[in-house]
Amino acid sequence: MLVWAHGLWGSPNGSKITAIRESGIEAISPDFNEMELIDRVELIEKTIEDGNFVLAGSSWGGLACALTAQRTPDKIKGLLLLAPALHFPEPPNENPENLRAPDDIPVVIIHSITDDIVPISASKDYLERSKDNVKLIEVEDNHVLENSIELIISEAKKMLNY
Numbered sequence: 399m400l401v402w403a404h405g406l407w408g409s410p411n412g413s414k415i416t417a418i419r420e421s422g423i424e425a426i427s428p429d430f431n432e433m434e435l436i437d438r439v440e441l442i443e444k445t446i447e448d449g450n451f452v453l454a455g456s457s458w459g460g461l462a463c464a465l466t467a468q469r470t471p472d473k474i475k476g477l478l479l480l481a482p483a484l485h486f487p488e489p490p491n492e493n494p495e496n497l498r499a500p501d502d503i504p505v506v507i508i509h510s511i512t513d514d515i516v517p518i519s520a521s522k523d524y525l526e527r528s529k530d531n532v533k534l535i536e537v538e539d540n541h542v543l544e545n546s547i548e549l550i551i552s553e554a555k556k557m558l559n560y
Contacts, residue, residue: 403459471500476557485520499528
């Protein structure tokens with residue numbers, strides 16, 4: 399099962415999660431509106447208590463997923479990060495340079511080379527700090543990745559073994 403974390407200005411029923419669900423993927427999408435980053439991470443942790451989830455998140459939601467995976471790697475079977483704000487120094491990510499992917503979890507990052515909100519360098523730095531289990535897919539799109547929905551769905555299905 400996929401757990402979706404929307405971005406700072408997103409919603410639990412936004413265009414990406416709607417397209418993901420319409421593709422046949424079963425997904426849980428908590429509402430993170432008006433929540434601080436630490437509260438988002440804690441809500442994801444509660445949501446995945448039973449383990450064996452793929453976490454997918456966009457922008458600030460991607461950061462929340464990456465932090466959750468670092469804190470509870472035994473509950474995660476994959477991470478799909480979309481233009482993740484991994485460089486953002488918000489508690490519990492006070493030192494973004496310490497954020498790295500857990501060793502045994504496959505991580506796919508989809509990030510636009512022309513993203514004007516979260517620089518692709520945030521994903522490249524995370525990739526460099528992590529082991530070989532992180533794959534960065536660079537696309538030409540905007541921060542919302544509205545032209546990369548099919549790619550997002552394809553990568554989610556691979557992680558979920560659909």
